[in-house]
Amino acid sequence: MFVGEYYHSLDEKGRLIVPNNFRQLLGETFYLTRGFERCLNIYTITDWNNFSEIISSFSPTDDLMRRLCRFWFSGSVQVTTDKLGRILIPSFLIDYAELYKDVVIIGAGRHIEIWAKERWEEFNKEENILESMKEINEKVSELWKR
Known part of the structure; x- marks a missing residue:
């Protein structure tokens, strides 16, 4: 499982x-x-293939x-890390998620999400969570009863 929250920056090459x-x-x-909330998602090859098969069916x-x-x-x-553990994010994905400098990388269970720092902070405002x-x-109660 992917857990945690990390703050990083994109370099000038993305x-x-x-x-x-x-x-x-x-x-x-x-x-x-692309993620559904204008963030980016990272999946293992296995999980990406599994979800791809489901939606293709x-x-x-x-x-x-x-x-x-x-x-x-x-x-x-498909991306591969370099020797320093970096990935190159294509410009169309940078633009989609508006990742122009500071980003937050979060563990979201079975996948990882990459957010623009400002968007992540807005998403996590207390009033947004409480709503x-x-x-x-x-939903959790329904699942718990199973």
Whole structure:
């Protein structure tokens, strides 16, 4: 499981250091893709392949699933860390997530998320979390009962 929160900066070439404990779980090569909240997600090859198979199995006549497939596959790249533990983030992903300097890399269970620092701070404002807490508690309660 990926856990923790790390603050880093993108260099002028769009490279980012992946925290060592994350690299140990990811291996040298993994997938970087667009996230749903204008962040970037990192998946192990196994998890990326599993999710890709699931979304590819839906009917091509399903408009929403076609949109998800386009979002998922067009916004994904396979990346490899260099000797310093950095990845090169393509410019289209930098622009999508607005990662222009300071970033936050978080563990999110089965995947990693990369956020622009300002967006992460806004997302985590107490009032934003509290607004969602009732709904989150209901979903967790449903899962807990299983």
